[in-house]
Amino acid sequence: MDEEKKSQNEKDPSIEFIKNFIKDKENSIYYYGDSNESDYRISSGSLILDDMIGLLPPCLFRLYGASGSGKTSCVLSYLRNFLTTVPNSKGVYFKSEGRFSDTLKRGSGVKFVDKAEDWLEGTCLIIETNFYEGVFNPIQGLINTPKNSQKYFFIIDSIDGLIRYDDSKKSFDEASKVAAGATLATLAMKQFATPISAKGHYWAIISQQRSKVSIGYVHEVNQMKLDCSGGHALTHFPDVILEFLSVDVNKQYFPSNDNTLEPARAASIRDFSSSKKDEPYGHLARGYVRKADANVQNRPFEYPVRYDRMPGESIWWERETMLKLIADGWIAIGTSVTPNDYFNIILEKHGIPIFNGVRGKAKAEKELLDSGALKLFRDLFRKEISEKNKFDDNGKHIGYTIIDELV
Numbered sequence: 001m002d003e004e005k006k007s008q009n010e011k012d013p014s015i016e017f018i019k020n021f022i023k024d025k026e027n028s029i030y031y032y033g034d035s036n037e038s039d040y041r042i043s044s045g046s047l048i049l050d051d052m053i054g055l056l057p058p059c060l061f062r063l064y065g066a067s068g069s070g071k072t073s074c075v076l077s078y079l080r081n082f083l084t085t086v087p088n089s090k091g092v093y094f095k096s097e098g099r100f101s102d103t104l105k106r107g108s109g110v111k112f113v114d115k116a117e118d119w120l121e122g123t124c125l126i127i128e129t130n131f132y133e134g135v136f137n138p139i140q141g142l143i144n145t146p147k148n149s150q151k152y153f154f155i156i157d158s159i160d161g162l163i164r165y166d167d168s169k170k171s172f173d174e175a176s177k178v179a180a181g182a183t184l185a186t187l188a189m190k191q192f193a194t195p196i197s198a199k200g201h202y203w204a205i206i207s208q209q210r211s212k213v214s215i216g217y218v219h220e221v222n223q224m225k226l227d228c229s230g231g232h233a234l235t236h237f238p239d240v241i242l243e244f245l246s247v248d249v250n251k252q253y254f255p256s257n258d259n260t261l262e263p264a265r266a267a268s269i270r271d272f273s274s275s276k277k278d279e280p281y282g283h284l285a286r287g288y289v290r291k292a293d294a295n296v297q298n299r300p301f302e303y304p305v306r307y308d309r310m311p312g313e314s315i316w317w318e319r320e321t322m323l324k325l326i327a328d329g330w331i332a333i334g335t336s337v338t339p340n341d342y343f344n345i346i347l348e349k350h351g352i353p354i355f356n357g358v359r360g361k362a363k364a365e366k367e368l369l370d371s372g373a374l375k376l377f378r379d380l381f382r383k384e385i386s387e388k389n390k391f392d393d394n395g396k397h398i399g400y401t402i403i404d405e406l407v
Contacts, residue, residue: 032198040086041386042202045077045315046285046303047324047378050385053240053292058151058197060189060237062291064207065244070285070305072100073314074242075155075204076108080312082153082202083110083122091124091153092142094135096161100126109312124153131165132184136192139203143195151200158206159185159234189237197239205234241291242301247283282306282316321378322365330377337364346405350376380405 022031041055056078063071079091091110093100105112111123119125129135139154156162164184196203235241286302304316304323325331330343338357347354352372358364368374380402387399 032195040200042078042081042085043382043385044074045081047317047320047381047385048303049074049301051324051381051388052296052299052301053289054388055386056202056240058200058202059239060193060196060203060205061240061242062205062207062234062238063242063244065287066246067208069244069246069287071206071242071244072104072157073107073305074244074285075157075206076104076110077312077315078202078204079124079153079155080109082151083124086151086200088121088149089151089153090119090121091155092138093124093126093155093157095126095128096130096135096156097158100157106311107309107314109310121150130161130163131168132162132188133165135162136184136188139188139192143192143199143201153202153204154196155204156206158208160208185234189234193237205238207234235291238291240289242287243290244285244287247285281308317378318365318369318374321374321381322361322368324381325377331364333361335359337361342406346380346402347371347373347376349405352376377402 021027041057043050043055063075065071083089083091093112112126113119113123114126116125127134127138135156142148142150142152192203195201282305284302285305286300289296289299289301291297304319305314306316307314309316322331326333330340332338332340336357336359339355344354355364355368355371355373358367365374383400384402390397390399392398
């Protein structure tokens with residue numbers, strides 16, 4: 001702040017009033033401004049998804065879709081990146097449905113624990129409960145614990161599995177309170193949405209697919225249509241909402257003999273299981289960004305996943321980087337796969353052999369992988385995405401772009 005601006009602020013009675021009002025002991029309990037020291041953002045693990053919606057700051061976000069569509073895997077990828085990059089961090093996984101497979105746990109790369117005494121920094125505690133009170137009360141207690149510097153990543157999987165404790169005591173022929181779940185969700189959103197982000201936490205809500213309903217304050221105008229339940233609050237309060245689509249076995253699976261960058265189109269699932277070599281070893285996770293920045297809302301996304309990766313690395317980064325190189329114009333697809341004029345300049349700058357182009361996408365991917373070019377551009381893409389939202393006071397972008405490599 002320059003001296004002239006500082007002098008003006010000191011004379012401004014409104015600034016002085018607000019500063020003193022918020023700092024007043026009786027009033028300070030109403031505000032979270034001083035508690036927000038979090039400048040971190042976490043990745044989904046996918047270049048394509050991160051490029052669309054950006055890295056996530058502390059927030060409330062929601063994922064919904066058909067069973068097996070990839071929503072839980074996506075949340076666990078966010079959780080892993082949170083636990084490995086944010087100091088003094090812990091996860092809490094509320095298991096409100098009867099399934100959370102060992103395959104998902106191992107593949108996530110996250111260390112899960114079942115006992116509170118084992119819940120150390122960098123781990124995720126599994127709490128089994130299908131009661132609203134059993135989920136919301138611990139969240140409330142953890143985020144409101146005085147002088148607690150720990151950061152939490154809460155997951156509810158799924159909110160459709162929750163019931164009120166009182167309703168569990170009723171017989172099936174007794175009517176439960178109408179819309180009780182939506183009422184409790186609304187109360188929870190009002191209580192937690194602001195302190196979750198202000199205090200540097202994350203809260204991911206997973207829900208199943210339901211019949212489509214319109215959400216909007218004006219009856220004639222459908223402001224948002226979601227295929228999930230939960231009421232208006234679960235649509236209004238989250239910063240990001242992602243819809244995941246079911247995997248079509250005839251279109252989205254990668255067979256083991258794949259030699260292109262596109263998934264196979266099989267006649268039936270039997271085409272993948274007739275022999276071991278033809279079994280699928282990857283698929284496209286796909287869906288829609290239903291809520292985020294206005295410029296990407298309702299846009300589709302796709303990113304490739306492989307099944308034979310190390311824990312925490314299921315996203316097929318090699319193929320995804322190749323697809324992004326093509327989409328961003330660094331590589332052209334024609335009779336052969338060839339780079340543009342600037343691609344090799346960047347490779348030479350980093351001591352990587354230049355790429356002259358080859359016939360066939362699979363050969364190009366292998367050559368670029370073996371030379372280190374794919375890893376280089378993956379890292380450059382990640383850096384570019386992480387600084388995508390850096391602007392100066394005049395609105396000029398000051399973050400890194402890969403074009404800077406050419407200077």
